[in-house]
Amino acid sequence: GENVEQHPSTLSVQEGDSAVIKCTYSDSASNYFPWYKQELGKRPQLIIDIRSNVGEKKDQRIAVTLNKTAKHFSLHITETQPEDSAVYFCAGPAYSGAGSYQLTFGKGTKLSVIP
Amino acid sequence: DAGVIQSPRHEVTEMGQEVTLRCKPISGHDYLFWYRQTMMRGLELLIYFNNNVPIDDSGMPEDRFSAKMPNASFSTLKIQPSEPRDSAVYFCASSLVDPTETQYFGPGTRLLVL
Numbered sequence: 001g002e003n004v005e006q007h008p009s010t011l012s013v014q015e016g017d018s019a020v021i022k023c024t025y026s027d028s029a030s031n032y033f034p035w036y037k038q039e040l041g042k043r044p045q046l047i048i049d050i051r052s053n054v055g056e057k058k059d060q061r062i063a064v065t066l067n068k069t070a071k072h073f074s075l076h077i078t079e080t081q082p083e084d085s086a087v088y089f090c091a092g093p094a095y096s097g098a099g100s101y102q103l104t105f106g107k108g109t110k111l112s113v114i115p
Numbered sequence: 116d117a118g119v120i121q122s123p124r125h126e127v128t129e130m131g132q133e134v135t136l137r138c139k140p141i142s143g144h145d146y147l148f149w150y151r152q153t154m155m156r157g158l159e160l161l162i163y164f165n166n167n168v169p170i171d172d173s174g175m176p177e178d179r180f181s182a183k184m185p186n187a188s189f190s191t192l193k194i195q196p197s198e199p200r201d202s203a204v205y206f207c208a209s210s211l212v213d214p215t216e217t218q219y220f221g222p223g224t225r226l227l228v229l
Contacts, residue, residue: 031215032215043222044206100170101214101215103210104160105157105158107157
């Protein structure tokens, strides 16, 4: 299976509603989980991250939660705005096929905020 | 710091031609990564370097792809010969001291092979 799985692949919400994107990981030793936002035609950019020694982190309308027991972490966006529309990627450390340990990205979630 | 720099930003070429993509990582970053992004396959790691040494090239699709990092401030990804299925956005990223830590992406090179 994939080292980092992300759901859903697409998400549509009304402006003002909340959006939640969830990722699961397989390596219990993983300790760092960033989230990236990629607007159309732009590069992925870090928006928030969390380390395994905390369960939640907030930055204005964005929050990330981590459940180490269940091996999942989630991105929460409250009071969504049209400018939140983008593709969001989660990431976590994982072993590659060649045995190296590196940041591995989920498949992405396309979030559409409907005005 | 100017961030990760990539060139060219756009490249249109014909099948069979050689394509060279360039990247300058953030100064002081020990790790450099090359990714390919397509609608079908998402963001794929092709290869990454630590202190100019290739560590994992298991994502390189085939022998037509090669990457080098002759010094700490420059890397190239070469495709020879190019094929239409190589059309994608190629991103370079760098991280400070650990391949599992935050990566900073360049603006990408949008490649179209006709």
